[in-house]
Amino acid sequence: MNRTVLIIGIIIVAVIVFVLFAGLGKDPQHIDSPLIGKPAPPFTLKAVNTGQTIDLESLRGKPVIVNFWATWCVPCYEEHPTLVANARQLPDVQFVGVVFNDTEDKINQFLAARGSAYPTLLDANGKTAIAYGVGGVPETYFINPSGIIVAKFEGPMDSEILRANLAKALR
Amino acid sequence: MIATFFLLALLQIKAPDAAQFVGQPKGIPLSGPRLEEQTMVISHELRCPVCQGLAIGDSPSIMAANMKAQVRELLERGYTEEQILSYFEKSYGQFVLLKPKFQGVNTLVWILPIAVLAIGFVLVVSKAKKLEVAPAPAAVEEPVDDPYLAQVREMVEKP
Numbered sequence: 044m045n046r047t048v049l050i051i052g053i054i055i056v057a058v059i060v061f062v063l064f065a066g067l068g069k070d071p072q073h074i075d076s077p078l079i080g081k082p083a084p085p086f087t088l089k090a091v092n093t094g095q096t097i098d099l100e101s102l103r104g105k106p107v108i109v110n111f112w113a114t115w116c117v118p119c120y121e122e123h124p125t126l127v128a129n130a131r132q133l134p135d136v137q138f139v140g141v142v143f144n145d146t147e148d149k150i151n152q153f154l155a156a157r158g159s160a161y162p163t164l165l166d167a168n169g170k171t172a173i174a175y176g177v178g179g180v181p182e183t184y185f186i187n188p189s190g191i192i193v194a195k196f197e198g199p200m201d202s203e204i205l206r207a208n209l210a211k212a213l214r
Numbered sequence: 215m216i217a218t219f220f221l222l223a224l225l226q227i228k229a230p231d232a233a234q235f236v237g238q239p240k241g242i243p244l245s246g247p248r249l250e251e252q253t254m255v256i257s258h259e260l261r262c263p264v265c266q267g268l269a270i271g272d273s274p275s276i277m278a279a280n281m282k283a284q285v286r287e288l289l290e291r292g293y294t295e296e297q298i299l300s301y302f303e304k305s306y307g308q309f310v311l312l313k314p315k316f317q318g319v320n321t322l323v324w325i326l327p328i329a330v331l332a333i334g335f336v337l338v339v340s341k342a343k344k345l346e347v348a349p350a351p352a353a354v355e356e357p358v359d360d361p362y363l364a365q366v367r368e369m370v371e372k373p
Contacts (some may be wrong), residue, residue: 048337051333051337055330058326075271075307076307077303077304077305077307078304078305084230084234084305085228085230085234087228088227088228088229089227096227131251144276144277144280150251166226167285168229168280168283169276169277169281170229170280172280172283173280173305174229174235175230176305176306176307177263177277178264178306179263179264192292
């Protein structure tokens, strides 16, 4: 009897230890996107910096990088120079910024102070962010020329991360 | 809401729509107290993606407020609870559902606690049964010729 109890106890503890061990090193805030491999949800939004209206569908044929950000997001300040520099170096890639829960004035002040190289769209009610499953900003989606989401990156990117994810959209 | 719709149409702004994910509404458009009640019900079934285990109905975050507003709007348009949960699941994955679905690895979440309880119950019952049936331990016969015991007895019994 004691041996049976011991074996059952060991099995239960082993399962718990395995589950905890498997979770070690994983970011609890990370969400695996179910949109990878699926068509990017289409949107048509107004760019606050250029005034033009951008329709995602019209960008088919070239890779698109959609970066969700906000002026109240501290890591977005860190990431912005990387995005601007890469947008200038990669004219065949369409960069699109989508800002949510923010105001046009603040966005324009931010861009005036830190530079701008691509359209920055305002997602006034956060619907676009929700459709993309955005959990927090910055968050970036890489879309291939066929309009399929091939990668998602959570957090601020450096050039290496950006180019590694972009490579998936170019395959 | 109608004013917002016309303003957005005027600006030619179009956010992704739930219809692209879950098709056309299959229910009845809700309004009034029923709408508020059902918004609260669904808001407590969806996890806030920027909080620690909070439902969007309990979270003060802007993201949760946006999600709750979208739940309300979808109910107004006639989307069913199942369609709304499916819409959010298609964007965020099963993570967003506070009640995990009974499928795949999630099955363990439902089965394991019940299985552990059942095993524990069986163990306790079988142990209790054995204790009931076990005969009383036989009295240990004292060795008659133990000089130490004889000495103790003598000391105790001495008036």
